[in-house]
Amino acid sequence: xxxxxxxxxxxxxxxxxxxxxxxxxxxxxxxxxxxxxxxxxxxxxxxxxxxxxxxxxxxxxxxxxxxxxxxxxxxxxxxxxxxxxxxxxxxxxxxxxxxxxxxxxxxxxxxxxxxxxxxxxxxxxxxxxxxxxxxxxxxxxxxxxxxxxxxxxxxxxxxx
Amino acid sequence: xxxxxxxxxxxxxxxxxxxxxxxxxxxxxxxxxxxxxxxxxxxxxxxxxxxxxxxxxxxxxxxxxxxxxxxxxxxxxxxxxxxxxxxxxxxxxxxxxxxxxxxxxxxxxxxxxxxxxxxxxxxxxxxxxxxxxxxxxxxxxxxxxxxxxxxxxxxxxxxxxxxxxxxxxxxxxxxxxxxxxxxxxxxxxxxxxxxxxxxxxxxxxxxxxxxxxxxxxxxxxxxxxxxxxxxxxxxxxxxxxxxxxxxxxxxxxxxxxxxxxxxxxxxxxxxxxxxxxxxxxxxxxxxxxxxxxxxxxxxxxxxxxxxx
Ligand SMILES: [Zn+2]
Numbered sequence: 001x002x003x004x005x006x007x008x009x010x011x012x013x014x015x016x017x018x019x020x021x022x023x024x025x026x027x028x029x030x031x032x033x034x035x036x037x038x039x040x041x042x043x044x045x046x047x048x049x050x051x052x053x054x055x056x057x058x059x060x061x062x063x064x065x066x067x068x069x070x071x072x073x074x075x076x077x078x079x080x081x082x083x084x085x086x087x088x089x090x091x092x093x094x095x096x097x098x099x100x101x102x103x104x105x106x107x108x109x110x111x112x113x114x115x116x117x118x119x120x121x122x123x124x125x126x127x128x129x130x131x132x133x134x135x136x137x138x139x140x141x142x143x144x145x146x147x148x149x150x151x152x153x154x155x156x157x158x159x160x
Numbered sequence: 161x162x163x164x165x166x167x168x169x170x171x172x173x174x175x176x177x178x179x180x181x182x183x184x185x186x187x188x189x190x191x192x193x194x195x196x197x198x199x200x201x202x203x204x205x206x207x208x209x210x211x212x213x214x215x216x217x218x219x220x221x222x223x224x225x226x227x228x229x230x231x232x233x234x235x236x237x238x239x240x241x242x243x244x245x246x247x248x249x250x251x252x253x254x255x256x257x258x259x260x261x262x263x264x265x266x267x268x269x270x271x272x273x274x275x276x277x278x279x280x281x282x283x284x285x286x287x288x289x290x291x292x293x294x295x296x297x298x299x300x301x302x303x304x305x306x307x308x309x310x311x312x313x314x315x316x317x318x319x320x321x322x323x324x325x326x327x328x329x330x331x332x333x334x335x336x337x338x339x340x341x342x343x344x345x346x347x348x349x350x351x352x353x354x355x356x357x358x359x360x361x362x363x364x365x366x367x368x369x370x371x372x373x374x375x376x377x378x379x380x381x382x383x384x385x386x387x388x389x390x391x392x393x394x395x396x397x398x399x400x401x402x403x404x405x406x407x408x409x410x411x412x413x414x415x416x417x418x419x420x421x422x423x424x425x426x427x428x429x430x431x432x433x434x435x436x437x438x439x440x441x442x443x444x445x446x447x448x449x450x451x452x453x454x455x456x457x458x459x460x461x462x463x464x465x466x467x468x
Contacts (some may be wrong), residue, residue, distance in 0.1 A: 118291050120272035125249050127276055146272025147293055148170065150356075 020046060020067040022089040022096075023079065028053055030083045031062035033156040037078045044069040078111055080104045081133075081140060082156045104135055111160050112142060112151070119147040129160070163462035167278040168286040170294040171331050176338040183304050185458035186451070188468050192228055193454035201466045202231030202457075208261035210236045210253070211288070212268045217427075217449070218288050218297075222265050225457035234261055254280040262464050266290075284463040292327055298426060299331040301455040302385070305448040309422045310382045312339045318377045320346035320407050321387035321432065323353040328426050329387055330357055337364040344369045344377045348403045351393065374407060379416040384409070385424045386432045410434045414442060424448050 026034055031050050035041075040048055046067030053060045062083075071079075071088060079086055080102035090098040110128035114121050121129040121144065130145040142151040151158055161181050167173075174182075191197040207226045211219055223233050236257075250268065254277045257264060264281055266274050267288040274287035274294070289295040306312055315336065323329050323345050330353070333343060343366060345353050352370060361368050371377060378384070386409060394400035408431060409423060425433055425445040437443050461467055 116271060118269075118271050120250070120268075120270045120276045120290075123270060125251050125276060127251070127279070144272065146275045147290075148172070149271070 017065050017067045023064045024087045025085045026062035026083040028060040033082050034064050077105050113158050113160050114144045116147045116149040121146045164465040165284050166463050167284050169274050171296050171299050171335050186454040189457045190454040200230035201468050202229040205231040206261045208234045208257050208264045210266045221452040222456050225453050229457050251280045299335050301452040302332050304451045304455050309444045314340045316342045316381045317383040318344040318381045319385045321389050322351045323347045324351045326387045337366045342367045383422050404431050411436050
């Protein structure tokens with residue numbers, strides 16, 4: 001199968017959107033976690049389409065298209081944690097007007113819960129969780145600023 | 161080097177130069193800590209001691225350091241009698257206590273509590289143990305003991321006991337990695353040090369060996385650091401007895417030891433060191449406990465801007 005026919009099949013599966021956001025190059029298998037981050041369904045009325053294990057240039061990828069919704073920067077930061085190669089495409093009148101790669105932030109404030117049940121950030125104290133992000137050759141590790149415990153696996157499970 | 165107003169929370173916050181400076185300062189203050197010299201470097205200053213769980217010795221060691229250097233201490237008293245039992249947050253407690261003292265020493269059962277306290281306090285906070293987390297003044301006094309009784313640079317050390325849960329051992333290994341070291345970890349299979357800590361040490365070019373036999377290492381080391389082995393960690397009491405017996409430091413074991421071998425233990429000991437060792441030149445553990453005073457005095461004077 002050549003690339004062109006591959007692409008056309010792909011177009012058939014998912015309609016282009018008129019206005020909204022296409023999140024492309026999501027790490028294969030992470031599309032549903034992206035929806036979880038965006039709290040979809042529930043936060044937008046428009047059509048949402050999802051591709052899981054779509055053929056990409058090098059390896060399989062997931063794609064999420066959301067009609068009528070743009071992303072907040074905190075949402076983009078969260079997506080970066082689980083899909084570090086994702087790109088965010090802003091669509092107006094069926095055209096990509098802006099395209100950017102997600103960027104893994106150096107610090108995460110307030111959107112990951114520490115895995116340590118005895119951590120002060122999991123108590124009734126008036127503080128927000130804070131993590132330092134370590135990116136060792138694409139392998140992401142979060143270190144709690146308070147208890148110093150690290151999260152390396154299944155980061156999506158710990159998102160607030 | 162600027163220490164004024166610095167919080168003392170975790171060994172990870174210290175460079176080797178900073179540690180050296182703290183230990184140098186402690187050495188200067190040792191005669192004061194012994195009561196051999198009088199000093200008033202901390203005169204007029206007040207230290208608040210907030211112990212949310214009992215640790216009488218750590219508390220007394222801080223008190224001794226403060227008082228011998230001319231300062232005063234305020235003790236929170238028991239948790240039951242205070243506002244905390246009424247459900248006050250630690251953040252609120254700190255904001256109030258902050259107004260009473262020039263520095264705060266905190267011991268609290270939750271990991272990360274000292275880091276949080278430092279965010280709410282305008283005066284320096286010293287972590288005296290946060291749950292299973294950090295206890296940097298213990299590590300600093302361990303380093304001081306090693307330097308004072310042996311040497312820090314490229315030390316050959318064996319650390320024995322519960323290395324899986326023991327924060328003392330983890331923190332000490334991390335600090336020793338700043339000085340280069342040959343570290344032998346002596347523990348039963350079930351209480352081995354977590355793999356990620358060993359990997360981290362190796363990535364700092366530290367030689368790490370693991371064994372369950374004291375006999376195997378004894379002739380080759382400068383320092384033997386014994387830690388407590390807790391019965392509760394063993395589902396089977398006979399297994400505990402077996403492990404405790406195999407790691408126990410007894411006079412015969414030391415036949416093969418270097419003359420200058422020093423034995424350390426954070427105390428209280430349970431069964432790890434035979435009392436017959438106490439009177440030998442190898443026993444450093446009671447002095448180690450005393451060294452907590454000059455080390456804490458050094459930290460207090462540095463963070464409160466009264467460097468000697
Ligand atoms: Zn934590």
